[in-house]
Amino acid sequence: MAHRRILSVSARAFVSPRSGNVSRRSTWDEIAKGLEQDGGNPVTIFYPLNDDKSTSSALTSIERTALAKSCDWESVIIEPHTADIEMHQFRFFMPSGDEVSFCGHAAIGASAFVANKESLIASNSLNSNIDTSQLMVPFVTGDSSRFDSRVCGDKVDLVMRVHHEESDCNQMPGAPSVGIIMNELGLDSNDLLTGCNNLPVYINSSVARPKTLIPIKSVEQMNAASAPKDPDKFRALCDSINSTGVYLYSQCKDSTHYEGRQFPRASGYAEDPATGIAAGALAVSLHARGHTCNNIYSINQGSAMGRPSNIQVKIDSYNDREVRLSYTGLVVFDTMSCTEYSNL
Incomplete structure (x- = not known):
């Protein structure tokens, strides 16, 4: 197979703010200092890079499974949507390598990444400034279900329409x-x-x-x-x-x-x-x-x-029993690295 460059971000979603800490931070490193150190649910975000390092490319099912099995917790792989270049597809996986239809905290973390990916990729650092404007992040899942997130810095509102x-x-x-x-x-x-x-x-x-x-x-x-x-x-x-x-x-x-x-x-x-x-x-x-x-x-x-x-x-x-609900959670990015794979 061709060489793959894959950006990997370790994140935590639904992190509790530290008591009394309500100030907004300007970089992802500063955000981490304002949230509970071990709080939130961890997720690994994988973003396969094209040659221009700014857009993602689709993986094979074997590659997705191999990446998921490399994690100790849930992971999400972000790929381009085949029918809409402005849309992303989120694929959710357990550490066993099994794909699941949806994972709330992984979707929250991936939405925060997508909203801030340009500055993160350009700087290759968590010292990059966060975007504090409100951005919409539409995405589809592996089964083609459509979702929308509103992202403002480290805060994500995930909107869902579900049957209860x-x-x-x-x-x-x-x-x-x-x-x-x-x-x-x-x-x-x-x-x-x-x-x-x-x-x-x-x-x-x-x-x-x-x-x-x-x-x-x-x-x-x-x-x-x-x-x-x-x-x-x-x-x-x-x-x-x-x-x-x-x-x-x-x-x-x-x-x-x-x-x-x-x-x-x-x-x-x-x-x-x-x-x-x-x-x-x-x-x-x-x-x-x-x-x-x-x-x-x-x-x-x-x-x-x-x-x-x-x-x-x-x-x-x-x-x-038809429900429209939204989740709100805070996200922190802990580490970010880019790895080149020749064989997954």
């Missing part, structure tokens, strides 16, 4: 009790919050892939949860209820502030520091049950892991 689906796990044939799943995470049924303000309890909620929502009485009790005791058993439990992961959550201040913890079915890691589609599923299910104050939900995640993250979800419209 719910299913009651208690009504599924052969489903385990919620207590069995909680026990696998080091909790028991005494930690479960029930009969309170019509919260979603042991349901699968999906705005992309189904996540199982389980409310916990307090943040302290939720933070006592552990990684699955037996990963194979936990995977089987998730499979028995058609779930891609369990999302524990607890209300913090009011009906719009929550803390969450996401334990994926089987992703190569036990817990996720920030999960856009899980936070979106929770927000939409809360909205459907009348928890609609300002239609904006602030969901913290990753605190128990020492990787504080924050996901803002706004429900713009909800009509017969």
Whole structure:
């Protein structure tokens, strides 16, 4: 195969700002100093370069898989859209090399990169100035779904139009009790919050892939949860209820502030520091049950892991389970390098 020059950027999305830090920074290095050092969900962004080093070129499926397997976490490959030179295509991958239809934090990180790529590539440095004007970044995914992001520096608003689906796990044939799943995470049924303000309890909620929502009485009790005791058993439990992961959550201040913890079915890691589609599923299910104050939900995640993250979800419209929502998250770029490959 021909030599490939591929720009690789290590980023984190949905990073929590440090307490009291609200000033805007002028470079990406300065931005990193104003956000929680280990916060956010990491993603590797790959941008294959053409000879002019300013535009991307498409990869083969073998090349995409090889790049994804080189990562310890999710990755996104940015390629040109075949029908529109102004559009980008985002391809999302797990570290196993498997492609998935969508990944919220990867889309957030990739959008920030696209909006600032010219200055990043020109300077080949994270000391480059960020663009603080609002820019629109339209993109399509591997299945040709269309999305739009609004980017202002390190802040990204990702707009999605989705179909919301719910299913009651208690009504599924052969489903385990919620207590069995909680026990696998080091909790028991005494930690479960029930009969309170019509919260979603042991349901699968999906705005992309189904996540199982389980409310916990307090943040302290939720933070006592552990990684699955037996990963194979936990995977089987998730499979028995058609779930891609369990999302524990607890209300913090009011009906719009929550803390969450996401334990994926089987992703190569036990817990996720920030999960856009899980936070979106929770927000939409809360909205459907009348928890609609300002239609904006602030969901913290990753605190128990020492990787504080924050996901803002706004429900713009909800009509017969057709939903228009937007995610807001802060992005930081940690490293950037360009590698020439002769054989992926």
